[in-house]
Amino acid sequence: MTGWRQPLADEEATAAWAAHLAASLPPSLMVALEGDLGAGKTTLVRALLRSLGYQGVVPSPTYTLLESYELPDRRIHHLDLYRLADPEELEFIGLRDLLAEDAVVFVEWPSQGGGVLPAMDLTLSLAGADQARRLTVEPSSAAGQAVCDALRAASPQ
Helix, strand or coil, rough: CCCCEEEEHHHHHHHHHHHHHHHHHCCCEEEEEECCCCCCCHHHHHHHHHHCCCCCCCCCCCCCCCCEEEECCCCEEEEEEECCCCCCCHHHHCCCHHCCCCCCCEECCCHCCCCCCCCEEEEEEEEEECCCCCEEECCCHHHHHHHHHHHECCCCE
C-alpha cells in the first residue's frame, strides 16, 4: 500500500484538500486522524463537512468524545479520544452501534481506543507550525488504498 505527503500552505489549502477527500469517500470508512494538539485535525473534518453541504455548527468533540452528522447521502461520526481514560468507555458512547451502520468515522487520538477500535482504513497525519501543515496519507486496507488513489489523482501537488 502506498501513501504520500501533501503540503498544506494554509487553512484554505486544507479546505481544498478536504473537499477532494469528501468527493472520494465511500459510504463506510474508518479514518485515523493523527497529529499534535492544534495540528488541524478538527479543522480538516469541519472543512470536509462544509464541502458536503453541512451548514450547522461543527464543534470539536474534545469534551463530548463524539459528534455525529446526518447528511443526505451519508452519516459521519467524529470521535476525539484525547480525554478517554479507558478504551472501555467507548462502549458507553455507543461505539458498537456506530460501527454497525454504514458511516465514515474519523477518530482523533485512535491510540487511546486501543483494543476496542477496529482497524483503520486510512490514516491522515498532520504536522507543522502556524497555518502551514504537512499532511501524510497512509492507507491500511483495500478501501483506504482506493481512497488514497482517488485523492492522489484529484489533489493538486
